[in-house]
Amino acid sequence: MSFSVGIVGLPNVGKSTLFKALTKKQVDASNYPFCTIDPNVGVVAVPDQRVDQLGVMSKSEKNIYTTVEFVDIAGLVRDAHKGEGLGNQFLSHIREVDAIVHLMRNFSDPDVIHVEGKVNPASDQETINLELIFADLQTVEKRISKNKKDLHANLKEAKALEPFLEKLKNGLESGQLGSQLISSPEEKILAKELNLLTIKPMIYVLNVDEDKISDDFSPEGYVQISAKIESELAELSSQEAKQYLAELGLKTSGLDKLIQKAYATLGLITFLTTGPKESRAWTITLGTKAPQAAGVIHTDFEKKFIKAEVVNWQDLLNAGSEATAKEKGLIRLEGKDYIMQDGDTVVFKVGG
Ligand SMILES: Nc1nc2c(ncn2[C@@H]2O[C@H](COP(=O)(O)OP(=O)(O)OP(=O)(O)O)[C@@H](O)[C@H]2O)c(=O)[nH]1
Ligand SMILES: [Mg+2]
Structure with missing residues (x-):
């Protein structure tokens, strides 16, 4: 499971x-065929030192990381929904993303x-959110007129949908985000079907x-990055990048910070597998049970799931090998109700 992020x-x-x-x-494009379809869509490996360390322990032929897809679209200006600037049609490129990164300028370069x-980040934030709201309003209004036809045709679903569409319309018109207007799981499903932008988790980021630059969040709780530093880091080897970050007094790169924030916002965790062939990270949502996690590796595994051998990655690493971890009794046998934890290293036992 990879997730996607649109930058606005x-x-x-x-x-x-x-x-x-x-x-x-x-x-590697061969691993991820959707890698270079579009110059504005890029797939990024999620840096994970747990994979690196397990890879060394297991002498893995290769390490495989989970990925995040970033989508870059044209900037929005005030009244983009009325056609100002380049208009808002580029927003259609990010209708399907899992989260929105809302980048605000806080660098001074004259x-x-x-x-x-x-x-003025606060004012920019308001401008952009308003444009996202207007775009959603356009979507909702279109849906309302389609729904009117369905109502005439006496469709049951249309009747059920009507009050929710009206609520969305009124709320958006008063400047509320879609996410503030959803009050039940059923409404959430309906809103998702509409592909509304303002129901998506939003990660605010300051370009300082x-x-x-600092590792800390801004006083408002926003991620702080420097696009300029990120572009310098991108030119360096990982060793050099580490050194450069240290010189700047930073512990983590902007990419790391963004990804951590995205995982937290989207409620995602990582489990790991390791062996001579590969060490690999897998992304699942918080609360996923063992059989469904197995299904992420291979769809068949969910049905054929028997049990999972689970050990925390650090415990496994400290033991030095799976065999030693077994001897020490560190590896637990878990059944189909086990809820996966971040950092679990797993071997799934599946039937034929
Ligand atoms: N000083 C400084 N300049 C930056 C930074 N980030 C971007 N710039 C400069 O700002 C200008 C615009 O940057 P872009 O990345 O093209 O901006 P954008 O948000 O993609 O703009 P649009 O595509 O027009 O919406 C370029 O000249 C960049 O070099 C930064 O962190 N510091
Ligand atoms: Mg641009």
Whole structure:
């Protein structure tokens, strides 16, 4: 399971700079056929030192990471929904993404024009959110007129949908995000079917000056990155990148911070498999049970699931090998009701 993220923001806030930096070291195209379909879509391997370390322990032929797909679209300006700037048709490219990264400019460079005249992340945030709301309003209004026809045809579903569409329309018109208007799991499913943008988890990111960057979140709780530093990091080997980060007084790269935030926002965790052939990370949602996790590796495995041998990756690494971990009694046998934990290293036992 890979997840996808669309980057939105005003023009010139650094979206493409960040996108290019993040996707520079694109993962092997043979593993991920959707890798280079579109220059604005890039697949990025999720850095995971657990995979690296398990790979060394198991002398794996290769390490395979989970991936995130980033989609870069043109900047939105105030009144994009009325056709200002490049309009808002590019938003259709991110209708299917799992989360939205909302990039705001907080770097001062006077050589880079700010479309609204001055650096003001709070105002930019409002402008962009309004444009996303207007785009959703267009979607909802279209659906309402289609629904009117269905009502005439006496379709049962149309009747059920009507009050929800009206609620969405009114809420969006008053400036609320779709995510604020959903009050039941059923409504969530309906809203998802509409592919609304403002129901998606939104990750706010500040593009800050290189000399103001820090590992911490901003006072508002936003991720802070420097697109400029990310593009410099992209040119370096991983060893050099580590060194450069240390010189800047940083522990993590912007990519790492973004991915951590995205995992937390989307409720995702990672489990691992390791052996001489490969060490590999797999992404699942929080609360996934062992058979469904097995199904992520191979669809058949879910049905044929018998049990799982589970050990925390660090415990396995400390033991030095699967055999030693077994001797020490560190490997647990778990059944079909086991809820997977982040960092579990697993061997699934499946029937024929
Ligand atoms: N000083 C500085 N300049 C940056 C930074 N990020 C981007 N820029 C510059 O800002 C300009 C616009 O950057 P882009 O990445 O193209 O911006 P964008 O958000 O993709 O813009 P649109 O595609 O027009 O929406 C370029 O000249 C970049 O070099 C940064 O972190 N610091
Ligand atoms: Mg761009």
